[in-house]
Amino acid sequence: MRFNNPWLEGGGGPAYYDVDTPVFVFGEFRIFKQFDRCYLHTFKNVAITQRCAPDKEGVKRWASGDFSEVMDYRVEKLIKETP
Secondary structure: OEEEOOOHHHOOOOOEEEOOOOOEEEOOEEEEEEEOOEEEEEEOOEEEEEEOOOOHHHHHHHHOOOOOOOOOHHHHHHHHHOO
């Protein structure tokens, strides 16, 4: 599966991420293991964050509209702006 990389504006990185089978799915949210200790969290066709472990509870909160524990403001912005 291919997901757009929204962090290109910061300079560098791939235009998209290619990942295989998700380790967790909740609605249109998915978590993929990219490599050792790196998990790509996605919404629809956009990568929204990378974490050192799958944040299943975070995904459930984001799906319900709760962004109170999100440290990166871009997560909420990306979810709300993705058509």
